[in-house]
Amino acid sequence: METKHITTPFGGDDKGSGKPRQQLTSGATLVNRYSIQDVIGVGGMGSVYRARDLHFPNVVKLVAVKEMINMAPDPLVRQTIVQNFEREANLLATLNHPSIPRIYDYFSHDDRSYLVLEFIHGKDLETVISDANGFLPEDQVISWAIQLCDVLAYLHSQKPDAIIFRDMKPSNVMINHNGDIMLVDFGIAKTFQTGQKGTMIGTEGYSPPEQYRGEATPLADIYSLGAALHHAITRRDPRLEPPFSFAERPIRRINQNVSVEFEAVVNTALQYNPQDRFPNALAMKDALMNVARKTGTLDKITSALPVSSGGIKPMWDFKCEDEIRGAPTIHQGTVYVGCYDNNLYAISAADGKFQWKYPTDGGIVSRPVVHDGNIYFCSEDQRLHVISSRTGKVLWTYYTEGKIYSSPRIADGHVFFGSEDQDLHAVNATSGRAAWKFSTDAPIHSTPLIYNEMIYFGTESGSFYALDFRGTLKWRFSAKRGITSSPIIKGQAVYFASLDGTLYALDAKSGWAIWKFRLGKGTVSSPALADDYIFIGASDGFIYCVDTRTAKEVWRFKTDNQVSSSPAVFKDSIYCGSVDNNMYCLEYRTGRLRWKFETKGPVTGSPVVFDDIVYFGSTDHHVYALFA
Amino acid sequence: MADFFKKLFGSKETPTQPKVIDNATTAPLSDQQISSIIASQLPKYEIKQLIAGVGQSVGKQRDHNEDSVMALTSTISGSSENVPFGLYIVADGMGGHQFGEVASNAAIRLIGGSITKKFHSFLYNMPTQALQESLQEVMEASIMDAHQYIQREAPGSGTTVTAALVLGQQVTIGHVGDSRAYAVYADARIEPITRDHSLVKRLEELGHLSQDEVDNFPHRNVLIKALGQGESLEADIFTIPFPQNGTLMICSDGLWGVVNEKDIFRIISEAPNLHRACQSLVEAANAAGGPDNITVILAQLIG
Numbered sequence: 020m021e022t023k024h025i026t027t028p029f030g031g032d033d034k035g036s037g038k039p040r041q042q043l044t045s046g047a048t049l050v051n052r053y054s055i056q057d058v059i060g061v062g063g064m065g066s067v068y069r070a071r072d073l074h075f076p077n078v079v080k081l082v083a084v085k086e087m088i089n090m091a092p093d094p095l096v097r098q099t100i101v102q103n104f105e106r107e108a109n110l111l112a113t114l115n116h117p118s119i120p121r122i123y124d125y126f127s128h129d130d131r132s133y134l135v136l137e138f139i140h141g142k143d144l145e146t147v148i149s150d151a152n153g154f155l156p157e158d159q160v161i162s163w164a165i166q167l168c169d170v171l172a173y174l175h176s177q178k179p180d181a182i183i184f185r186d187m188k189p190s191n192v193m194i195n196h197n198g199d200i201m202l203v204d205f206g207i208a209k210t211f212q213t214g215q216k217g218t219m220i221g222t223e224g225y226s227p228p229e230q231y232r233g234e235a236t237p238l239a240d241i242y243s244l245g246a247a248l249h250h251a252i253t254r255r256d257p258r259l260e261p262p263f264s265f266a267e268r269p270i271r272r273i274n275q276n277v278s279v280e281f282e283a284v285v286n287t288a289l290q291y292n293p294q295d296r297f298p299n300a301l302a303m304k305d306a307l308m309n310v311a312r313k314t315g316t317l318d319k320i321t322s323a324l325p326v327s328s329g330g331i332k333p334m335w336d337f338k339c340e341d342e343i344r345g346a347p348t349i350h351q352g353t354v355y356v357g358c359y360d361n362n363l364y365a366i367s368a369a370d371g372k373f374q375w376k377y378p379t380d381g382g383i384v385s386r387p388v389v390h391d392g393n394i395y396f397c398s399e400d401q402r403l404h405v406i407s408s409r410t411g412k413v414l415w416t417y418y419t420e421g422k423i424y425s426s427p428r429i430a431d432g433h434v435f436f437g438s439e440d441q442d443l444h445a446v447n448a449t450s451g452r453a454a455w456k457f458s459t460d461a462p463i464h465s466t467p468l469i470y471n472e473m474i475y476f477g478t479e480s481g482s483f484y485a486l487d488f489r490g491t492l493k494w495r496f497s498a499k500r501g502i503t504s505s506p507i508i509k510g511q512a513v514y515f516a517s518l519d520g521t522l523y524a525l526d527a528k529s530g531w532a533i534w535k536f537r538l539g540k541g542t543v544s545s546p547a548l549a550d551d552y553i554f555i556g557a558s559d560g561f562i563y564c565v566d567t568r569t570a571k572e573v574w575r576f577k578t579d580n581q582v583s584s585s586p587a588v589f590k591d592s593i594y595c596g597s598v599d600n601n602m603y604c605l606e607y608r609t610g611r612l613r614w615k616f617e618t619k620g621p622v623t624g625s626p627v628v629f630d631d632i633v634y635f636g637s638t639d640h641h642v643y644a645l646f647a
Numbered sequence: 648m649a650d651f652f653k654k655l656f657g658s659k660e661t662p663t664q665p666k667v668i669d670n671a672t673t674a675p676l677s678d679q680q681i682s683s684i685i686a687s688q689l690p691k692y693e694i695k696q697l698i699a700g701v702g703q704s705v706g707k708q709r710d711h712n713e714d715s716v717m718a719l720t721s722t723i724s725g726s727s728e729n730v731p732f733g734l735y736i737v738a739d740g741m742g743g744h745q746f747g748e749v750a751s752n753a754a755i756r757l758i759g760g761s762i763t764k765k766f767h768s769f770l771y772n773m774p775t776q777a778l779q780e781s782l783q784e785v786m787e788a789s790i791m792d793a794h795q796y797i798q799r800e801a802p803g804s805g806t807t808v809t810a811a812l813v814l815g816q817q818v819t820i821g822h823v824g825d826s827r828a829y830a831v832y833a834d835a836r837i838e839p840i841t842r843d844h845s846l847v848k849r850l851e852e853l854g855h856l857s858q859d860e861v862d863n864f865p866h867r868n869v870l871i872k873a874l875g876q877g878e879s880l881e882a883d884i885f886t887i888p889f890p891q892n893g894t895l896m897i898c899s900d901g902l903w904g905v906v907n908e909k910d911i912f913r914i915i916s917e918a919p920n921l922h923r924a925c926q927s928l929v930e931a932a933n934a935a936g937g938p939d940n941i942t943v944i945l946a947q948l949i950g
Contacts, residue, residue, distance in 0.1 A: 179836065294857070497777065510888050511816050524781070524886075529723075529730045529815045532781035533886045568885040570783055 042066050043086070048073070049133060050126055053084055065131065069138060072123075077352025078369060078630055081138040082123060089130045097130075104132045110182075115550075117591030118170040118202050139203070140196045144189035148251055154274045157281055160251050161311050164284075166200045167192065167244055168304035175237040175300055183235045187243035188225040189250055197613070224257035225250075228291055238293040241303060245288025245296075252277055252285070265289045280310040331616045334632065334644040335371030339364060341382070343636025345426075346585075346625040350389040350408065354634055356642055357383025357396055363404070364642070365411060368632070371644060375411035379404060385436075386426040386466075386625075390448060395434055397423035403436060403446065415451040419444060421462065425476075426505075430469040431488065437463025437476055445490060455490040466505035466545075468513065473527070475513050477502025483515065483523075485530060494530035498523065503543040504555075505585075509567065516542045516555055522565065534570035538563060545585040545625070547593065549607055554593050556582025562595050562603070564610055574610030578603065580621070584635075589628035589647050594635075596622025602635055602645070616645055697722075697731035697813060699946040702925030706901055707937030713740035713747040714899050714940040715755040715806075723769045723814075732770065733813035734762055735944045737826045739899040741805040741873060750797050750806035750875050757793035758810055758821070762786070783884050786812060786821040790874070790882045797875030805873035809841055809897050813889060816948060822883040823874050826899045826942075830890035831915055837908045840887065840895075844872035867904070894921075894947050898928075901941035905932045921945045 043066070047055045053070040060067040065086035072080040087104065091097045108125040124135040144163070148155065167187070174182040186204065193201040227242030246257050249265055253273040257265070266289075270282045284306045290296045297303035341360035348355045353374060354366045359382035365374040381399030388395045389408055397403050403417040421439025428435045433454055434446045439462040445454040461480030468475040473493065474486040479501040485493040499519035506515040513527045518541035524533040539559030546555040552573060556562050558581040564573040584596030593607045598621035604613040620639030627634050633645045699720045705712045717736040722729040738754040740747030765785050768774045780788070790808065797804060807824025820828055820840060825848070828840040842848065846869040851861050872880065889895065894915055902911075910931060918924035925943050932941045 178838070298857075512886070526815045526817050531730075531778065531814050533817060533819065534781045534783040568887060569883075570781075 043068060049084065050128070053082065053133075053135065055084070056081075059083070070135075072135075075352075075630070080630055083120075083136045083138045085134045085136065087132045087134075089132065101127050101132060104134075108134055114174075114177075114182075116170055116173045118166055118200055119173075120201055120203060139193050139201050141194050141201070143203075144192040144194060144200075144247070144251060146190075147194055148189055148254060151254075154254060154276060155251055157252065157277055157314075158311070160248060161281060161307055163192070163194070163200050163251075164244070164248055165304055165307050165311070167202070167247075168300045168307065170200075170202050171237070171240050171244065172300035172304065175240070181237055183237060184240050184243075185235050186225075187240055187247055189247050192247070224260065227293070228263055229293060236293065237299060238296050241288050241296050241300060242290075242293075244300075244303070245285050248285050249289065252281075263291065278310065278314045280313055281307075284310055331614055331645060333616070334646065336644070337364070337366050337371045337373070337642040339636075339640050339642065341640060342620070342638040343640065343642060344382075344623050344638065345384040345636065346386040347627050347634045347636065347642065348387045348389060348394075349627060349629040349634060353408070354642065354644075355387040355389070355394055355396075355408075356634075356636055357385060357387065357398070358636070358640075359383070361398070361400075363387065363394070363396060363406070365408075366642060368629070368634070368644070371642070377404070377406050377411050377413070381422065384424050388427050388429055390429045395427045395429065395448075397425060397427060397436055397438075399423065401438070401440075403427060403434065403444075405451065417444070417446050417451050417453070424464040426466040428467050428469050431472075435467045435469060435474055437465060437467060437478075439463075441478070443467060443474070443476060443484070443486070443490075457484070457486055457490045457492075459484065461501070464501075464503045464543075465515070468506040468508060470508045470513075470527070475506045475508070475515075475527070477504065477506065477515055477517070479503065481517060481519065483525070483530075485513075485527070496523075496525055496530045496532070500541060505545040507546050507548055507553075509548050512567070514546050514548070514553055514567075516544065516546060516557070518542070520557070522546065522553070522555055522563070524567065524570065536563075536565050536570050536572070543583050544595075547586040547588050549588040549593070552607065554586040554588070554595075554607065556584055556586060556595055556597070558582070560597070560599075562586060562593070562605065562610075564607065573608075576603070576605055576610045576612070583623040585625040587626045587628050587633075589631075589633075592647065594626040594628060594633050594647070596624060596626060596635060596637070598623065600637075600639075602626060602633070602637075602643070604633075604647070616643070618643065695731060695816065695948040696950045697733045697946065697948055698921060699733060699735065699944060700921030700923075700925040702922075702929040702941070702943045704901075704929045704933060704937065704941045706940050707933055709940055711748065712940050713751055714738065714901065714942040715740070715748070715751040716942045716944065717755045717759040718944050718946075719759070719763065720946070721770055723766070730815045731813060731948065732766065733811070733946055734759060735813070735895070735897055735946060736808065736810040737897045737899055737942050737944060738809075738874070739807040739824065739826050739901075739940070739942070741807075741870070741876075746801045746804040747806070749801045750804040751808075753797050753801065754793045754806045754808045754874050757796055758789045758808065761789035761792055762810075762812060782812060782814060782817075782819040783886060786810065786819050787882065787884050790821050790823065790884075791880070794874050794880045801875065805870070805876040807870065807899070808874050811895060811897060811946075813895075813946065813948075816889045817886055818889050818895065819886045820884070823872050823880065824870050825868075826897065827903050829896040829898075829903075830893050831896050831912060832890065832893040833916070835909075835912050835916075837912055841883065845870050868900070889948050894945050896943065896945050898943040899940060901937075901939035902928060902932050902943050905935045905938065905941075915945065921947065 043055045055068045055070050057069045058066050059069050065088045068084045070084045072082050112122045120137040191204045225243045225246040227239045270277050339358040343358050345357045352368050354368050357363050361379050362376040364376045379398040379400045383398045385397035394406050394408050399422040405414045419438035419440050423438045425437040432448050434448050437443050441459050442456040459478045461478040463478050465477040472488045477483045481498040481500050483496040498517035501518045504516040506513050511527050512524045516522045520538045520541045522536040538557040542557040544556035546553050551567050553565050553567050560578050562576045578597035579599035581598040586593045586595040592604050596602050601615045601617050603615045618637035618639045620637050622637045624636045631647045633647050636642045699718050701718045715738045719734040721732045723732045738751035740751035807826040809826040810821040812819045822841040825843040825845045830838045847864040847867050914927045915924045928943050929941050
């Protein structure tokens with residue numbers, strides 16, 4: 020990421036480059052946390068490094084560290100520069116879009132400031148263009164262009180001020196290992212170009228005419244996108260040509276394979292007068308979608324991108340002796356998962372090697388929880404087990420009077436879980452002594468949700484309870500059939516589904532129903548949330564995406580059998596298993612299939628995604644680790 | 648960008664204290680910033696009190712009022728605590744049509760009536776069973792009732808309606824037409840909650856109009872959806888958290904089309920209470936010519 024290749028000139032006049040700038044060397048450590056591995060790019064203000072985050076000792080978590088060297092001689096100016104840097108870092112941290120790298124951290128030290136970002140496996144578009152043998156396929160460029168319009172529209176829609184990217188060019192576009200684009204280099208470096216008021220920001224060749232007059236508007240980004248697309252589809256680098264001379268290099272004269280329609284879109288974006296271009300990025304996206312539809316590329320785009328189906332190879336798999344129906348937990352490089360062979364397994368997350376197992380007297384569907392170095396989980400042997408994560412030896416157990424399918428939740432020094440004995444149990448997390456029990460009218464399979472000193476859970480008779488920390492009933496809601504699904508909360512609404520085939524949104528404080536969404540059939544799946552969307556599987560075989568504000572369906576995805584697994588969200592994808600034996604990865608905004616992975620048995624357990632790896636168990640007795 | 652940052656964290660809190668940067672390891676965020684971020688993210692379940700004010704005027708250039716308004720503020724006693732309840736509706740009858748005021752009046756009565764009927768036993772009686780429908784279902788059914796009534800009883804007329812049902816700290820909005828709901832925050836942000844169903848807005852969304860053209864569009868009052876108009880009606884129905892530390896404003900175009908957002912914010916923040924704020928907003932619209940009927944409701948959750 021952030022690859023200014025050493026051979027690539029950085030845009031603009033590189034002032035002050037006469038001074039020597041010392042690069043960090045491999046093995047150096049920043050703030051006792053980021054171990055520098057390599058230089059991956061050099062910019063005008065410093066270098067970009069690949070580094071390992073040492074806070075994750077058991078896994079290799081890579082980050083990109085962008086360095087900016089403050090060379091202003093005047094202390095006041097230096098201070099302003101650091102403040103600007105911090106302001107920009109804060110602004111970036113508020114952005115949330117799949118095509119924008121996440122900001123993890125920033126810090127300043129001596130005369131240098133550092134920004135720690137998501138490391139992106141991939142190549143920048145400039146390299147892709149120059150490495151290609153011949154022209155890039157049009158449908159490929161269109162699909163990138165559509166994604167670029169999306170991310171520009173996102174930036175331009177920021178409130179109260181639109182964010183203008185100002186520097187849309189192929190070297191600022193990364194293509195990741197999924198073939199999706201990431202927009203990098205948010206101009207942080209430019210705040211370090213000191214004392215040049217009204218500096219023209221942007222790279223010559225890609226910048227629109229008005230940017231030379233100091234105007235930066237969303238329409239300027241549209242022009243630059245047009246210029247980048249022109250470069251990508253013609254392989255003619257605009258930096259080597261006179262400014263604004265695209266009209267003298269008609270696309271189809273250089274590359275006859277390009278459709279008339281696509282050429283027209285690029286030409287519209289490149290209009291000299293801003294008002295002759297697309298009015299906004301979404302309009303340009305619409306135009307691109309129309310081109311894709313007309314030329315039939317849309318089908319190719321949607322089907323070309325998924326990595327593969329069935330072709331996915333697991334990183335590792337681990338065989339147990341019976342079915343796995345629960346979800347694993349990942350903690351400090353170890354996967355903990357319960358199995359119907361009565362054992363809790365500890366498996367190395369990196370390579371799937373067996374570490375230890377702990378036997379109980381019943382099947383385990385409950386998802387383990389790690390707390391203070393100990394593992395808490397429940398079993399059909401009616402007990403809550405607490406064992407040491409280091410040794411796998413039991414510390415204490417707690418008996419209930421029924422089988423336990425609910426997963427424990429820990430808050431405020433207590434463990435909360437439901438049991439078939441119809442009680443919700445609150446147990447002291449250190450002593451193992453019962454704090455209180457709350458009796459209901461039916462077995463509890465749902466995992467309690469603890470939020471703001473409230474406890475929410477459903478029962479198999481269809482009651483949904485809200486208790487306070489003392490175990491006092493605050494309110495109760497009745498669904499028409501059992502609630503096995505575990506609740507989830509966002510803002511002030513609590514969400515869960517029922518075997519009555521309804522996804523409910525209740526006011527967390529009062530229990531009033533805000534909305535109800537009808538699923539095709541009942542479900543035991545628990546919902547997951549991202550942005551304004553809620554995701555859930557149902558026994559009609561669909562995975563649903565519903566808007567949490569309007570209760571309208573956004574999309575649904577059909578699998579070939581019931582979906583009892585609960586979806587997990589990671590970056591811009593959701594992951595969910597189905598009784599049709601597959602684990603699915605869908606793009607969460609559209610429901611488009613990214614990949615699926617077939618096991619030899621129904622996948623009823625729920626996946627967990629951690630550090631770009633999906634972990635889940637199947638009824639084929641295996642635990643799998645796949646690249647997300 | 649500086650402005651953005653200022654607004655993001657509240658203007659008072661911009662960290663401008665000079666720092667010595669040499670050898671300094673900078674802290675990412677100040678305590679103040681962190682606490683304001685946390686406050687905005689963690690909704691507290693403390694009991695809040697709902698208060699509201701209403702303002703209305705026929706304006707300076709019309710001789711009769713086609714706007715209708717309802718504001719009802721109460722609490723519902725729950726098993727453990729009282730839950731704020733509010734029902735706020737603004738309807739603006741369509742001027743070009745006959746019986747504009749009939750339509751807006753019917754909308755208020757029917758929507759207000761059927762929603763309060765649903766809550767009657769919770770507000771005025773001892774409830775025997777929980778409400779069967781969800782809040783969004785209640786809102787949608789009441790709007791459809793009013794739509795059909797207006798079609799039947801006052802054919803040819805139409806009205807906008809923007810209704811907000813507050814229960815606890817959630818607001819369920821039902822919206823048709825170009826009356827508007829806004830969230831007005833203490834740091835001068837004014838965020839529209841509803842989207843106009845008007846021709847000018849549609850053209851703007853499609854990208855056919857520039858801001859200048861939007862401001863001078865000759866057919867600004869043409870609606871593409873109205874209660875009582877058209878066979879099928881799809882109202883916008885959604886639920887959002889009540890604006891945290893802010894004011895919910897519902898108004899007709901007699902206010903939003905005449906008084907700019909900056910003045911609206913100034914008037915609300917300077918007024919000693921919500922009633923006065925409503926009065927001053929109406930006065931401001933009249934002072935600016937009062938070309939249309941003016942209706943405004945302001946509501947806050949305090950405490």
